[in-house]
Amino acid sequence: MLIAGFPAGAFQTNCYVVAPAAGEECVIVDPGQDATQGVEELLREHRLKPVAVLLTHGHLDHVWSVAPVCGARDIPAWIHPDDRHLLSDPAAGWSGTSASLFGDLQLSEPDDVRELSDGAVLPLAGLEFVVDHTPGHTRGSVSFRLPGDAIMFAGDLLFAGSIGRTDLPGGDYATILRSLAAKCLTLPDDTVVLPGHGPQTTIGRERAANPYLKEAAPHAGPTRGI
Template identity: 80%
Template sequence: MLIAGFPAGSFQANCYVVAPGAGEECVIVDPGQDVVPGLDDLLREHRLKPVAVLCTHGHIDHVWSVAPVCGARDVPAWIHPEDRHLLTDPGAGISGPGAQIFGGLQMSEPDDVRELVDGAILELAGLQIEVTHAPGHTRGSVTFRLPGENVLFSGDLLFAGSIGRTDLPGGDYPTILRSLAACLTLPDETVVLPGHGPQTTIGRERATNPYLAEAAPLAGPSTGI
């Protein structure tokens, strides 16, 4: 199994490539702002051929480069239907001054957009990828799990020491707590590859993350995106 990634753009959102090994087909997870040069380098280094782009959710920092990446390589993008509108209307996922700034961006859908379904098993690039709808950060947030590898791409659901903010349009704190509770049914050794920041494990977050404690804070974080 080959998993590689890097933080992209001013938002430092993690973009990942996943493949059975070097020299094989791969999927790309969350190609965000200014991702193309770094992504091209990564694909060239490992001799990978992308077959799909997977989006954990529709926020601009995670989907900024979806259309150009898909268009350049003629591959489909997968996103939950509740977040599909954010591919063309990024301002709808942001509140305050940012909504006006990013709402002015000219964005388009890739030619081939496919909708994710809760519980689906995607068979792509020789991989089995389990999709779980995990709303709360956005209505269409999902996680991607590689069951045989104990790896979870959590998007902005779960971070090392924190969780996704819920004060943006489509966010809801009680809902994200339910999504997190479902996430915590995974084994402790499950490696969590989040949308921002370093990797962690389910066991570490279960033991130390204040938002996962029995008496969770009354509100989620209000920084980040």
Template identity: 80%
Template sequence: MLIAGFPAGSFQTNCYVVAPAAGEECVIVDPGQDAVPGLDDLLREHRLKPVAVVLTHGHIDHVWSVAPVCGARDVPAWIHPEDRDLLSDPAKGFGVTSAQLFGGIKLSEPDDVRELSDGAVLDLAGLRIRVDHTPGHTRGSVTFGLTEEKVLFSGDLLFAGSIGRTDLPGGDFPTILRSLASTVERLPDETVVLPGHGPQTTIGRERATNPYLAEATPPAGPARGI
């Protein structure tokens, strides 16, 4: 198993490539702002051929580069239907108009967009990727699990020591707590968590130290980040 990644753009959103091994097909997870050069470097270094882009949710810091990445490689993008509209209208994720968002930035859907469903298993690049719908940060947030390898791409559901913000349109604090609980309770402690921002962690470490998994949960989610 080969997993490599880097923090992309000013948001420092983690973009990952996943493959059975070097020199094989791969899947790209969350190509955010200015991700193309870093992705090109990783693909060249490990001699990888992308077959799909999978998106944990539709916020602009996770999907900024999805159309150029998919277009250049002629591959589909997978996203949950609840967040699909954010691909072409990212301002909806912030409750502003397009003209107010980053000087009127315009994004577009890739030519081939496919919709994720809860509990689906994607067979891509020789990998079996489990999809779980985990709303709360956005309505269409999902996680991607490599069950046999005990790896979870958590998007902005779960960070090391924290969780995703819930004060943007589509966010809801009680909902993200339910998604968090259902995710954590089914995974073993040794599961490696690769989040959308910040360092990797493990389910066991988060069970022991994350205040949002404690018995006395904070009364509200964090209001920072994207």
């Protein structure tokens, strides 16, 4: 399997391309701010043909470039219905001063938007992506697993040493803890976690050292980060 990625834009959001091998069809995960050029470079380098964009959630740092990326290749975007409104109303995912920073930003849905559901299996680019609904960071957050739970695209559910913040609209700390327990802690320790920000990690490493995954979890989630 081929997985290549890069941190995009001011938010340093990890954008990934996933394919069975070079020269094959591929899927693009979370094309964020200024991701278009980086995506095109990876497609050329590995001779890939994209067939879909998968979105872990609707925050603008993950969906900023989805319309141009989908439009250039005439491919669909997949997102959970609870976050679909954020594709065209990015300020709704932020609050207070943060929301005002993006008040004039104009984003739009791609022409072809398809909705994700918990437990769905998406056969794309010769691979099977298992969808897990993992609310808490946003109401429509999802993660994607393949194959045989060896790899997890976690979005902003789980990071190396931390978890996604829960103080933005649609976020909820108790909910994200339930998502982590149900969708992360049930996975094998050697599952590779490819997060929305920062370095990759494993479920075993986070189970052992991540304070938010410990039995005595803090009473409040992080209030900094993305």
